[in-house]
Amino acid sequence: MDAGNTPELLAGQVLDKMPDVENTDFYCPQRILWLDKKTDLLITIGIETKIKKPRLMRLSNTRDLLKENLLRVIELQLPPYAFENEQEIPKRSTDVRDRAWGIISPLTRDEIIPNVYLPGKRGFLIAKRAAELGLDPKQVYRPLYRYWAYGSSEDALLGRFDLCGPTGRKQAPGTKKRGPRPDRVIRNNNDEKLLGPATADCKDLAIKGISKFLVAGVTKKKAWEDTKKTFFNQGEIIFGGRRTPIPPEPHQALTYWQFWKITQDLDVDLNLTKKNISTQTWNLKHRGVLGSSRQGLFGPGARFEIDATVVDVYLVSVFNRAWVIGRPVLYVVVDTFSRMVVGFYLGLEGPSWEGARQALFNAFTSKVDFCRRYGLEIEEYVWPCHHLPHIVEGDNLEMKSKASDALAKSLGIKVQNAVVCRGDWKPNVEQQFNLINGHTVHFLPGALNPRLDEVYRRNCRLDACLTLNDLTRILIRRLIQYNWSAYRADALPEEMLGENLTDATPISVWEWGLEHLTGGAKSIAKQKIWTKLLPSAIAPIHHNGIYFAGRHYSCERAVREEWFARVRTHGRVEHIEIRHVPDWPEYIWILNHQNREWEPCALLDRDEHYRLARLEEMMDRAKLLSQAKEERASQNRQAFAVFDTDCDDIVDSAKKAAAKAKEGMSKTEKTSNVASNRAFEKTAGAVERAREAAESYCNKPPKNNVVELRPEMRGHDPLDDLWKL
Numbered sequence: 036m037d038a039g040n041t042p043e044l045l046a047g048q049v050l051d052k053m054p055d056v057e058n059t060d061f062y063c064p065q066r067i068l069w070l071d072k073k074t075d076l077l078i079t080i081g082i083e084t085k086i087k088k089p090r091l092m093r094l095s096n097t098r099d100l101l102k103e104n105l106l107r108v109i110e111l112q113l114p115p116y117a118f119e120n121e122q123e124i125p126k127r128s129t130d131v132r133d134r135a136w137g138i139i140s141p142l143t144r145d146e147i148i149p150n151v152y153l154p155g156k157r158g159f160l161i162a163k164r165a166a167e168l169g170l171d172p173k174q175v176y177r178p179l180y181r182y183w184a185y186g187s188s189e190d191a192l193l194g195r196f197d198l199c200g201p202t203g204r205k206q207a208p209g210t211k212k213r214g215p216r217p218d219r220v221i222r223n224n225n226d227e228k229l230l231g232p233a234t235a236d237c238k239d240l241a242i243k244g245i246s247k248f249l250v251a252g253v254t255k256k257k258a259w260e261d262t263k264k265t266f267f268n269q270g271e272i273i274f275g276g277r278r279t280p281i282p283p284e285p286h287q288a289l290t291y292w293q294f295w296k297i298t299q300d301l302d303v304d305l306n307l308t309k310k311n312i313s314t315q316t317w318n319l320k321h322r323g324v325l326g327s328s329r330q331g332l333f334g335p336g337a338r339f340e341i342d343a344t345v346v347d348v349y350l351v352s353v354f355n356r357a358w359v360i361g362r363p364v365l366y367v368v369v370d371t372f373s374r375m376v377v378g379f380y381l382g383l384e385g386p387s388w389e390g391a392r393q394a395l396f397n398a399f400t401s402k403v404d405f406c407r408r409y410g411l412e413i414e415e416y417v418w419p420c421h422h423l424p425h426i427v428e429g430d431n432l433e434m435k436s437k438a439s440d441a442l443a444k445s446l447g448i449k450v451q452n453a454v455v456c457r458g459d460w461k462p463n464v465e466q467q468f469n470l471i472n473g474h475t476v477h478f479l480p481g482a483l484n485p486r487l488d489e490v491y492r493r494n495c496r497l498d499a500c501l502t503l504n505d506l507t508r509i510l511i512r513r514l515i516q517y518n519w520s521a522y523r524a525d526a527l528p529e530e531m532l533g534e535n536l537t538d539a540t541p542i543s544v545w546e547w548g549l550e551h552l553t554g555g556a557k558s559i560a561k562q563k564i565w566t567k568l569l570p571s572a573i574a575p576i577h578h579n580g581i582y583f584a585g586r587h588y589s590c591e592r593a594v595r596e597e598w599f600a601r602v603r604t605h606g607r608v609e610h611i612e613i614r615h616v617p618d619w620p621e622y623i624w625i626l627n628h629q630n631r632e633w634e635p636c637a638l639l640d641r642d643e644h645y646r647l648a649r650l651e652e653m654m655d656r657a658k659l660l661s662q663a664k665e666e667r668a669s670q671n672r673q674a675f676a677v678f679d680t681d682c683d684d685i686v687d688s689a690k691k692a693a694a695k696a697k698e699g700m701s702k703t704e705k706t707s708n709v710a711s712n713r714a715f716e717k718t719a720g721a722v723e724r725a726r727e728a729a730e731s732y733c734n735k736p737p738k739n740n741v742v743e744l745r746p747e748m749r750g751h752d753p754l755d756d757l758w759k760l
Contacts, residue, residue, distance in 0.1 A: 046070065049065065063083045064082045077091070077094040078091055082111070230286065238297055268283060336422050392570070393618070396616075518541045587642055621637065
């Protein structure tokens, strides 16, 4: 080290020898108490376990050692109390400090420095102070030396009780149990036999129990019980032909606190926790959370999170509210940057691409028409989300299908998938499910709440009364309310705070981000969104309309071009490609090849009663009717079997009678005289009817209580006009 790099020596610095250097006078770190360049004097005091009196040495020699890299300036590690407030320091430590300071404070005044450091005068000053207090001189110089060695401050005199005790040594086996005495000992005249084993005595058996019983899915309390039963039992008895262990008394086994403490000691490196849970559970629930979902995002629309969950409520059918149709599936789309709910979809189909693209279609299109369909009139600013993101992050299910490739190929959206069972990669959308279930769904009739079902002993399906449309209307209002009121200070961008904007609701962050941040959300023609995201189908054109999902539709162009008349005239059914929205059965869309736009086809009045029924509900209805048809056919099959038998008997009897009548006749005789036979049959029938009429005329009808109308009371009978013809 050259002279220009030699550090300047100052009072309070600590000097120590360089590593691997032996031949120096600095056998331990030395704190500089005083230095005088004129007299070439340096006074230091050693920092060691037993502090000795200050040392005098030449200042020039010390500087030479520094230049030769034999000596260095170091910083001592601060004691624990240096990081605590005055109120947090234990009172017994401050009492030691105050008592020691009261003894040595006169010896620290500036007017007696440096005399108090010098050998010839230090002893006299210390002896004089000891005489004033009536103390032994040792009781003065010990705190004084400690005061100098540890920085010449009052806090250097604090009692270091953190250094007390056998550091790093655990309680030895065979020693007395520590801690307060249990009540069972006090109640039995302080009988120490009832204390129970010390932790050190039962540690080995506890470790065996932990290794054997504390496995995945088992609580610590259950493992503790099994450990006591296995390793601390008091023998066995034969009961019912089986060996049964005798459970130990409380003082014969370790307590749960001891078991818990040993478990914590073994799990100091978390290996025990990692052993008993899967890697997915560790990453999801236990790992440290150091990042943020917004990290690296440039603004709204940078990334949308999408996920699905089964809602905790049972619904009923739109056709008959007595039919319970189960629990629906909810898809939610959330903007990661602003936490804004930008779209959702509620349906009956399980987590699939069909449900996901309905939610994305809702997220990418205006919410004004969507809310109007469910009876809520809003302005665009209330829910201003109709943008495309740069990235859509799913959960390795529906977004991994080939059907989702249209997002990247046609809409320019990058698809990302989180690791399986890692909901923490999509924290914003996962939090929405908690909010929806906890704040809305669990308070609805038919909600699946196991705790309440247990308390009231009532099946939640008995209370089901909401349809899919009813729950959708509720969710629309709740999600709008969330977007405008969910305040979270930690989600406020620093740039907004710099502009004195403190509204940390999703709607405010969304609007500010769209206005001030670049490269955010995108927009695209709605015709392209409809083409790529709306479900497609092939619908037949019948004479009575375009038939799809049990309903008939029509549009002005179809009537003008006489599609239905052509089908009826030619007798040939035609087909056309359509687009449809499952939760909007009032319309389907067909492509106009001239202007390349999708035209709406409205539901015909004849199917008006199906206007609120979704596609999946119509499919359920068809299955239900088909099942009812089969059940009805099964019920009638036995009854109709009797009719079939009767018909067969009638035919057999007729065959026998006809064969007997035709005996000996030729084929010509059997088929001749058809006309005369027909005339005879008609005449015979007329004669029979005349005979029956004559008999009814001669036989008077029985009297009844009906009063016959007189001719003048009889009204006009339309049949009378027929007789006049």
